[in-house]
Amino acid sequence: MPSNKSVSDAPITQFVNCRILRDHSLQREDLWVREGKILNPEKLFFDEQGFADHKVDCGNKIIAPGFIDVQINGGYGVDFSQVTSDIKGGVALVARRILEHGVTSFCPTLVTSPPAIYKQVIPEVTLTDGGEEGAGVLGLHLEGPFISLEKRGAHPPQFLCSFEEGGMPDLLKIYGELENVAIVTMAPELANSGQAIRDLVRRGITVSLGHSMADLSKAEEAVQHGATFITHLFNAMLPFHHRDPGIVGLLTSDRLPADRTVYYGMIADGIHTHPAALRIAHRAHPAGLVLVTDAVPAMGLPAGRHTLGQQDIHIEGLHACVAGTTTLSGSIATMDMSVCVFGGCTVEEALEAASLHPAQLLGISHRKGTLDYGTDADFVILDDTLTVRETYIAGHLVWRK
Amino acid sequence: MRLVILDDYDLASEWAAKYIRNRIIQFRPSADKYFTLGLPTGSTPLGCYRKLIEYHKSGDLSFKYVKTFNMDEYVGLPRDHPESYHSYMWNNFFKHIDIEPQNTHILDGNAADLQAECETFEQIITAAGGIELFVGGIGPDGHIAFNEPGSSLVSRTRVKTLAKDTIVANARFFGNDLSKVPTMTLTVGVGTVMDAREVMILITGAHKAFALYKAIEEGVNHMWTVSAFQQHPRTIFVCDEDATLELRVKTVKYFKGLMHVHNQLVDPMHSMKHYKD
Numbered sequence: 241m242p243s244n245k246s247v248s249d250a251p252i253t254q255f256v257n258c259r260i261l262r263d264h265s266l267q268r269e270d271l272w273v274r275e276g277k278i279l280n281p282e283k284l285f286f287d288e289q290g291f292a293d294h295k296v297d298c299g300n301k302i303i304a305p306g307f308i309d310v311q312i313n314g315g316y317g318v319d320f321s322q323v324t325s326d327i328k329g330g331v332a333l334v335a336r337r338i339l340e341h342g343v344t345s346f347c348p349t350l351v352t353s354p355p356a357i358y359k360q361v362i363p364e365v366t367l368t369d370g371g372e373e374g375a376g377v378l379g380l381h382l383e384g385p386f387i388s389l390e391k392r393g394a395h396p397p398q399f400l401c402s403f404e405e406g407g408m409p410d411l412l413k414i415y416g417e418l419e420n421v422a423i424v425t426m427a428p429e430l431a432n433s434g435q436a437i438r439d440l441v442r443r444g445i446t447v448s449l450g451h452s453m454a455d456l457s458k459a460e461e462a463v464q465h466g467a468t469f470i471t472h473l474f475n476a477m478l479p480f481h482h483r484d485p486g487i488v489g490l491l492t493s494d495r496l497p498a499d500r501t502v503y504y505g506m507i508a509d510g511i512h513t514h515p516a517a518l519r520i521a522h523r524a525h526p527a528g529l530v531l532v533t534d535a536v537p538a539m540g541l542p543a544g545r546h547t548l549g550q551q552d553i554h555i556e557g558l559h560a561c562v563a564g565t566t567t568l569s570g571s572i573a574t575m576d577m578s579v580c581v582f583g584g585c586t587v588e589e590a591l592e593a594a595s596l597h598p599a600q601l602l603g604i605s606h607r608k609g610t611l612d613y614g615t616d617a618d619f620v621i622l623d624d625t626l627t628v629r630e631t632y633i634a635g636h637l638v639w640r641k
Numbered sequence: 642m643r644l645v646i647l648d649d650y651d652l653a654s655e656w657a658a659k660y661i662r663n664r665i666i667q668f669r670p671s672a673d674k675y676f677t678l679g680l681p682t683g684s685t686p687l688g689c690y691r692k693l694i695e696y697h698k699s700g701d702l703s704f705k706y707v708k709t710f711n712m713d714e715y716v717g718l719p720r721d722h723p724e725s726y727h728s729y730m731w732n733n734f735f736k737h738i739d740i741e742p743q744n745t746h747i748l749d750g751n752a753a754d755l756q757a758e759c760e761t762f763e764q765i766i767t768a769a770g771g772i773e774l775f776v777g778g779i780g781p782d783g784h785i786a787f788n789e790p791g792s793s794l795v796s797r798t799r800v801k802t803l804a805k806d807t808i809v810a811n812a813r814f815f816g817n818d819l820s821k822v823p824t825m826t827l828t829v830g831v832g833t834v835m836d837a838r839e840v841m842i843l844i845t846g847a848h849k850a851f852a853l854y855k856a857i858e859e860g861v862n863h864m865w866t867v868s869a870f871q872q873h874p875r876t877i878f879v880c881d882e883d884a885t886l887e888l889r890v891k892t893v894k895y896f897k898g899l900m901h902v903h904n905q906l907v908d909p910m911h912s913m914k915h916y917k918d
């Protein structure tokens with residue numbers, strides 16, 4: 241048929257025989273892609289009298305938005321918190337390998353480190369779009385060093401910091417710059433944290449509460465200052481208590497700003513959180529659940545001894561602990577595994593916890609995390625067991641099983 | 642006329658779809674000879690569209706050489722509004738079949754010059770060689786397309802203001818908010834549909850029974866515009882039992898007795914798989 245498309249002559253691909261996640265449900269619809277974005281076929285039909293150039297038969301599989309991992313410390317031997325001669329190369333390696341898990345965008349995470357590390361690493365990890373070379377970098381997640389000593393978990397105590405006057409000067413003194421940063425995790429009970437939170441939020445950086453001894457009212461205050469995320473709910477915070485719910489209480493707090501949603505990260509490896517606890521959180525506040533891997537450099541590597549930040553880790557099976565202790569230090573479950581393990585809810589909810597919600601958290605859901613018309617064509621094709629079969633970024637196939 | 646009576650909605654939809662299928666296939670449409678098909682919207686034809694989509698997906702029916710002409714469209718409703726007839730046709734029919742976009746014709750209710758849009762529509766129909774088969778429905782007030790009671794029986798495509806009955810009937814598609822229902826439409830005229838070589842009217846449900854009675858058992862009357870087809874040489878009314886509730890027993894018995902003749906039109910079912918080229 242002759243081409244008389246009025247908007248663009250770029251080739252159009254139509255994915256047929258599939259179920260796509262749209263409007264919170266799996267619908268029997270075709271997915272149309274042009275120039276790296278999801279295309280509105282009705283507009284194409286009536287406005288441009290256009291048609292597809294290629295059709296891809298998906299064999300009745302599921303198409304979901306590409307997964308977004310906002311907490312990943314490394315993998316395949318790469319440790320984001322270590323200075324190497326090729327920091328960019330390390331990030332790129334992980335970016336390429338996580339395509340296998342359906343992750344199309346991620347936030348490389350740095351654990352508590354000395355200022356020297358931040359000053360060398362942060363400028364090197366630039367935002368990227370993602371493509372055949374690997375998943376896109378949305379920005380760094382700085383987990384620490386402004387965290388609680390008691391709740392440091394696997395973070396090295398000698399590098400923890402507190403705020404002097406609070407605010408940007410303290411942050412820049414430690415981090416050097418915040419150019420490539422998307423998320424900062426801190427403990428709100430630290431003095432002067434409020435100013436730091438406000439300054440970060442004003443710069444467009446998401447503030448997360450974690451590794452903290454804060455009670456609920458301190459946490460609510462932090463949300464009022466602008467915090468919108470909780471780092472790995474349940475882990476590294478006071479346990480839920482019925483007379484003082486702690487940070488966990490944010491999920492059902494009635495003292496939050498009306499228009500604010502508080503999101504919470506959960507490591508769904510079946511180890512960091514009991515599935516029943518995961519379900520309690522989910523049922524209390526389903527819209528806020530964000531699946532994260534919190535994967536350590538050992539993810540993807542065989543069992544044994546490896547490095548995370550400034551410490552040594554021991555891997556056995558699906559467990560990663562600080563060497564010589566039973567303290568968990570991140571997980572080695574992958575994002576697609578997490579989506580599968582996260583039972584007790586619908587397929588749509590599991591998929592959204594890995595795509596839509598992280599996109600909403602970072603304020604980018606107008607271009608990522610959904611299959612809405614006009615958004616970036618980053619998506620995964622899954623079979624009914626939610627195993628990733630193909631990964632696409634900007635409409636291009638970047639990985640196939 | 643032929644009055645084809647089936648037991649229920651699904652059977653009526655299927656009969657109508659089979660008829661359309663056979664008509665298209667036996668016409669042997671090609672690049673030099675398109676099959677021109679007039680199409681309705683609304684809830685009545687949904688079952689028929691579903692069957693036609695089935696026939697397409699099974700490989701028996703292609704719409705590659707079919708040109709379609711819809712009866713009407715709301716004025717002033719954005720084209721991508723979920724209740725526009727463009728959206729209806731896309732979601733319920735076009736997106737599931739192999740029809741080419743330039744072969745579909747729906748009146749543009751947002752045209753700068755509505756009068757010119759209507760005239761152009763008539764010209765496109767003429768240029769396409771006229772309509773081979775016009776499929777339509779009937780309103781509770783006996784209207785064909787949006788030719789409300791009082792419309793001229795020789796009318797052409799034009800702008801029409803909707804009757805209160807129709808606005809109320811359509812409110813269910815606009816959240817039951819009468820203020821949101823469009824009040825004007827572009828519609829083919831009674832005369833436009835009468836020009837078609839064949840007309841098929843789908844009527845199902847008890848709420849349409851009185852209109853059917855007025856249309857076929859009473860006289861030709863501009864208050865019940867479907868009655869105009871009493872003067873068309875080839876009209877088929879396809880209905881379910883419920884739609885016949887207001888007819889005389891004699892009428893129903895007569896036409897039911899003819900079903901073996903009517904069924905010869907749909908049996909055997911033809912298929913494009915068996916074209917010998």
